[in-house]
Amino acid sequence: MSKVLKFGGKSLASLHTNKNLLNIIANYLETSSLIIVVSAIGNTTDLLLELLEKAKANKPYADHLQELKALNFYPQINTEEHFKLIENILQGVSLIQDYSPKVQDLLLAQGELISSKVVTQLLLNHGLKATFVNSTQLIKTDAYFTAANVNETLTELAVQTEFEKLADKKLIVLGGFIGSTAENEVTTLGRNGSNLTAALIANYTQAEEFLNFTHVDGIYTANPEWVASAKRIEHLNYSEANELATFGASILHAKTIVPLIEKKIPLRILNTLNPESTGTLISAEPTPNGVKSLTVLQNVALINFHGKGLFGKVGVDARIFNALAKNNISVSVISQGSSERGLGFVVNDSEAASAKEILEYEFQQDFYTKDVENISINNNIAVVSIIGQDLKSFHKPYSALVKNGIVPILFNNSVSGKNISLVIEKAQFKKALHVIHGQIFGVNKTVNIAIVGKGTVGSVLIDQIIASKNQIAERKNIDLNIFAIANSHSVYFSTNGFNTDWQDQFQTPQTNSLSSIIEYAKEHHLENLILIDNTAAESLPNRYNDFINNGFDIVSSNKIANTLSFEFYKNLRENLKKNQKQYLYETNVGAGLPLIDNIKLLHLSGENITKIKGVFSGTLSYIFNLFSVENKPFSEVLRAAIEKGFTEPDPRDDLSGTDVARKLLILARELDLENELQDISIQNLIPSEFQSLTVQEFLAQLSGLNNHYDDLKQQLKSNEVLRYVGELSGDLQQQKGVLETKLIKVDKNSALGQLSGSDSIFEIYTESYGDRPIIIQGAGAGAHVTARGVFGDILRLAEKK
Ligand SMILES: NC(=O)C1=CN([C@@H]2O[C@H](COP(=O)(O)OP(=O)(O)OC[C@H]3O[C@@H](n4cnc5c(N)ncnc54)[C@H](O)[C@@H]3O)[C@@H](O)[C@H]2O)C=CC1
Numbered sequence: 157m158s159k160v161l162k163f164g165g166k167s168l169a170s171l172h173t174n175k176n177l178l179n180i181i182a183n184y185l186e187t188s189s190l191i192i193v194v195s196a197i198g199n200t201t202d203l204l205l206e207l208l209e210k211a212k213a214n215k216p217y218a219d220h221l222q223e224l225k226a227l228n229f230y231p232q233i234n235t236e237e238h239f240k241l242i243e244n245i246l247q248g249v250s251l252i253q254d255y256s257p258k259v260q261d262l263l264l265a266q267g268e269l270i271s272s273k274v275v276t277q278l279l280l281n282h283g284l285k286a287t288f289v290n291s292t293q294l295i296k297t298d299a300y301f302t303a304a305n306v307n308e309t310l311t312e313l314a315v316q317t318e319f320e321k322l323a324d325k326k327l328i329v330l331g332g333f334i335g336s337t338a339e340n341e342v343t344t345l346g347r348n349g350s351n352l353t354a355a356l357i358a359n360y361t362q363a364e365e366f367l368n369f370t371h372v373d374g375i376y377t378a379n380p381e382w383v384a385s386a387k388r389i390e391h392l393n394y395s396e397a398n399e400l401a402t403f404g405a406s407i408l409h410a411k412t413i414v415p416l417i418e419k420k421i422p423l424r425i426l427n428t429l430n431p432e433s434t435g436t437l438i439s440a441e442p443t444p445n446g447v448k449s450l451t452v453l454q455n456v457a458l459i460n461f462h463g464k465g466l467f468g469k470v471g472v473d474a475r476i477f478n479a480l481a482k483n484n485i486s487v488s489v490i491s492q493g494s495s496e497r498g499l500g501f502v503v504n505d506s507e508a509a510s511a512k513e514i515l516e517y518e519f520q521q522d523f524y525t526k527d528v529e530n531i532s533i534n535n536n537i538a539v540v541s542i543i544g545q546d547l548k549s550f551h552k553p554y555s556a557l558v559k560n561g562i563v564p565i566l567f568n569n570s571v572s573g574k575n576i577s578l579v580i581e582k583a584q585f586k587k588a589l590h591v592i593h594g595q596i597f598g599v600n601k602t603v604n605i606a607i608v609g610k611g612t613v614g615s616v617l618i619d620q621i622i623a624s625k626n627q628i629a630e631r632k633n634i635d636l637n638i639f640a641i642a643n644s645h646s647v648y649f650s651t652n653g654f655n656t657d658w659q660d661q662f663q664t665p666q667t668n669s670l671s672s673i674i675e676y677a678k679e680h681h682l683e684n685l686i687l688i689d690n691t692a693a694e695s696l697p698n699r700y701n702d703f704i705n706n707g708f709d710i711v712s713s714n715k716i717a718n719t720l721s722f723e724f725y726k727n728l729r730e731n732l733k734k735n736q737k738q739y740l741y742e743t744n745v746g747a748g749l750p751l752i753d754n755i756k757l758l759h760l761s762g763e764n765i766t767k768i769k770g771v772f773s774g775t776l777s778y779i780f781n782l783f784s785v786e787n788k789p790f791s792e793v794l795r796a797a798i799e800k801g802f803t804e805p806d807p808r809d810d811l812s813g814t815d816v817a818r819k820l821l822i823l824a825r826e827l828d829l830e831n832e833l834q835d836i837s838i839q840n841l842i843p844s845e846f847q848s849l850t851v852q853e854f855l856a857q858l859s860g861l862n863n864h865y866d867d868l869k870q871q872l873k874s875n876e877v878l879r880y881v882g883e884l885s886g887d888l889q890q891q892k893g894v895l896e897t898k899l900i901k902v903d904k905n906s907a908l909g910q911l912s913g914s915d916s917i918f919e920i921y922t923e924s925y926g927d928r929p930i931i932i933q934g935a936g937a938g939a940h941v942t943a944r945g946v947f948g949d950i951l952r953l954a955e956k957k
């Protein structure tokens with residue numbers, strides 16, 4: 157028994173310098189006789205086609221011809237006759253400025269004839285007794301030039317007769333892809349036809365194995381050029397391989413599998429450049445259930461056939477497919493509306509225009525009666541197929557796609573065999589592959605994060621994410637990839653994701669526009685997108701809808717979006733709902749404390765929250781905890797709060813009570829109250845002369861505040877301390893609550909008086925809990941706790957993606 161070894165063009169391209177191919181053959185020859193099937197060397201076939209086109213257009217082609225010769229020239233190997241023929245054909249084509257499919261086949265066949273002669277001679281030079289066979293004499297076909305159909309009976313006979321004649325059958329070399337008609341006119345079998353040649357030869361010689369040497373390690377769960385986390389598949393059965401080939405795995409030829417099935421000949425896909433790899437085995441042996449691979453058909457078009465009058469008519473589908481079949485146009489994905497008013501199907505894009513014409517002709521009469529209204533072509537599609545997928549578990553990848561803004565135009569599943577094909581917009585196919593691959597193969601799903609704001613909170617968050625990334629990848633199978641970081645004047649991108657050295661990567665800002673984040677995500681087909689707002693700016697919340705419309709969920713420590721007008725608040729939520737996106741902002745009140753989520757849950761569960769009161773500001777807590785009991789000037793205490801990262805970027809937002817008011821408003825709106833910021837009674841602690849200064853001026857004059865605050869302190873009794881509190885009350889069943897912030901004196905020994913550091917305290921009064929409130933207390937400000945809270949929101953979103 158022999159083995160058939162097939163080498164593709166890329167495996168042959170390095171023949172000048174690389175002996176791998178010869179060594180591989182020598183190794184296998186030790187234990188078996190071999191039939192070697194070769195493609196044309198490197199990109200020879202493409203070069204020949206380009207030469208033909210140039211000659212046809214009567215353009216100079218000498219440079220191209222030179223390139224072809226350099227690729228195919230081996231000293232002392234006589235391939236002169238082939239180059240002569242190539243030159244003659246090209247001259248003829250330039251003269252008449254046209255060529256037929258027959259001429260094309262004759263020209264292209266020279267590529268395989270040359271490569272098989274070259275390989276034979278190189279094997280001889282290597283000390284291996286190889287015999288060249290002209291495969292145009294073996295593979296007998298019809299006269300459908302450029303994609304000829306093999307006449308199997310004649311071919312089997314020819315193979316057996318020709319091989320029988322050979323004096324030495326131990327090592328036979330022949331070209332794939334080529335054949336000839338009954339009249340001995342040279343034909344080709346269509347692109348990738350070399351695999352078919354090899355499979356047929358394997359069948360007719362009853363080979364024990366077909367080893368297909370390529371330039372990759374085997375068949376992957378998706379094309380690794382598009383999905384970096386794709387994994388090599390160890391084993392496929394014939395029917396899985398067949399589906400893969402049909403639906404776009406370019407490594408396999410759709411017709412290759414059939415001749416192997418008949419004789420149960422195993423096929424192994426191997427890598428010429430990595431002989432160590434065991435590749436992918438395709439055999440009759442059963443494989444475990446489950447999705448095997450994702451494939452893509454790109455050069456396709458969707459034909460939409462539409463007509464109200466088709467409802468209930470018998471035979472419409474048969475007319476469509478008969479008309480197409482008569483014209484040799486094959487249809488892949490088909491989907492029909494249940495009312496039978498519309499039918500969509502996919503054809504090769506090169507055949508779409510003729511398919512439309514053929515159907516317009518076939519349905520002429522029906523157009524006239526208006527039963528058929530429209531036949532249109534959509535060239536802007538790709539077909540992504542999930543090989544091995546059945547409908548039982550399809551909801552997972554499907555909903556992940558929709559969450560990422562990819563809504564299939566149509567999909568169908570195969571009744572026999574497991575395969576679901578999705579027709580999607582062409583521009584989205586790489587993103588779709590990432591999303592589905594992440595969902596199905598349990599390999600890590602990537603969550604792509606853009607962080608706007610790299611100040612006190614933002615920079616700590618970036619460090620926290622980078623530090624925990626590996627652990628999260630291991631424990632949760634989630635890869636957190638920070639692809640963009642922005643501050644108020646620049647946006648920086650990183651193709652492989654920012655890492656520990658992220659601060660050093662900020663040499664040159666790539667752009668200053670936040671829209672570039674959306675563009676970048678689109679261009680790089682990034683899935684599972686999250687925008688993080690760690691600014692205090694109003695301009696960014698105004699852009700949230702852009703991001704949401706473009707597939708981003710939002711996480712924000714910035715309180716502005718929740719405290720603009722109620723109209724804005726409502727619209728934002730409507731848009732989130734429309735786009736099935738989420739907006740999380742747990743750190744808006746109480747920094748890292750778990751407040752918002754708890755209040756939401758209580759409210760959602762029907763618990764009547766009657767009042768929320770407490771110390772809402774970490775900054776004001778810290779300031780008054782210290783200032784009330786220590787003998788330090790107010791400015792010094794305030795400066796310490798700023799340095800500890802407790803304050804807002806403009807500390808007057810804290811001192812003015814605005815920050816506390818915002819937090820009150822955020823909680824009120826969680827309770828479905830429709831308050832506005834203006835409804836809140838706010839006690840402003842900033843003397844009026846400091847209110848209109850710039851931030852820099854204010855910070856330069858902090859000591860000017862001391863007298864004002866000393867006066868407040870003077871009014872305290874010995875057992876009293878100052879606390880700045882907020883309260884949300886009133887009839888919370890009504891549309892608006894009563895919201896108030898104020899500075900109060902409290903007993904040192906009361907719960908509020910006992911607060912220390914930057915602790916906030918929130919007392920939540922509800923109907924069930926009566927006058928014993930739920931109390932949430934802890935650090936209410938600080939970069940680390942806040943960043944941790946933002947991180948928590950990111951993980952909540954990431955897990956749901
Ligand atoms: N510090 C804390 O304890 C807490 C802070 N927060 C919130 O965190 C947010 C960030 O606070 P910090 O980090 O202290 O502020 P920061 O002033 O240190 O940093 C803000 C960052 O945002 C950038 N930025 C400002 N406007 C921008 C714009 N229009 N476009 C792009 N980038 C812009 C700045 O360049 C800077 O990188 C604030 O909204 C604050 O209310 C929330 C809870 C607690």
Ligand SMILES: N[C@@H](CC=O)C(=O)O
Pocket residue numbers: 743744745746747772773774775776802803804810815936937938
């Ligand atoms: N400046 C704020 C920070 C948290 O929201 C505060 O001190 O509470």
